[in-house]
Amino acid sequence: MTLPPSPRLQFKLLDERMRDYLPRYATAGSAGMDLHALLDEPLRLEPGQCELVRTGLAIHIGDPALAGMILPRSGLGHKHGIVLGNLVGLIDSDYQGELMISVWNRGATAFRLAPFERLAQYVLVPVVQAELQLVEQFDDSIRGSGGFGSTGSH
Ligand SMILES: O=c1ccn([C@H]2C[C@H](O)[C@@H](COP(=O)(O)OP(=O)(O)OP(=O)(O)O)O2)c(=O)[nH]1
Numbered sequence: 001m002t003l004p005p006s007p008r009l010q011f012k013l014l015d016e017r018m019r020d021y022l023p024r025y026a027t028a029g030s031a032g033m034d035l036h037a038l039l040d041e042p043l044r045l046e047p048g049q050c051e052l053v054r055t056g057l058a059i060h061i062g063d064p065a066l067a068g069m070i071l072p073r074s075g076l077g078h079k080h081g082i083v084l085g086n087l088v089g090l091i092d093s094d095y096q097g098e099l100m101i102s103v104w105n106r107g108a109t110a111f112r113l114a115p116f117e118r119l120a121q122y123v124l125v126p127v128v129q130a131e132l133q134l135v136e137q138f139d140d141s142i143r144g145s146g147g148f149g150s151t152g153s154h
Pocket residue numbers: 070086088089090091092093095098099100101102
């Protein structure tokens with residue numbers, strides 16, 4: 001199997017401490033690179049609390065046909081209720097600032113986030129930018145305007 005070449009993304013290290021915690025694919029087939037929390041000290045998140053956590057990294061994607069997504073890690077989300085305050089972070093291809101992670105404790109118990117812990121994952125995805133065209137009528141479709149369960153419950 002020949003794989004297409006990986007896009008090369010420029011990044012800046014905004015804090016030297018993150019040099020040992022650069023995002024990487026954990027396995028050859030990993031979809032995301034884990035992002036580590038840049039913290040001076042452990043962060044205690046009370047139930048319901050939401051905080052913006054630094055990553056110490058800026059990644060400039062630079063190609064409008066690509067975007068970054070910050071997604072929760074399954075283990076943290078399922079076992080500890082640690083997910084993202086924005087549910088999903090969408091990173092524009094022209095964003096050059098620090099990647100920030102909105103971490104939200106949606107669980108019922110406090111959670112202690114350790115400095116440099118893997119907190120979320122960064123996924124690069126293809127994007128198609130659309131052009132909107134104003135019309136009075138659409139061509140017919142089988143669905144029409146039915147939604148929200150209109151096809152039945154089984
Ligand atoms: O979890 C996230 C989400 C966003 N961003 C950065 C990158 C993204 O390109 C920028 C803007 O994000 P978005 O467009 O979702 O936020 P907004 O509230 O619409 O802000 P803006 O007015 O700057 O677009 O913020 C992060 O660092 N982490």
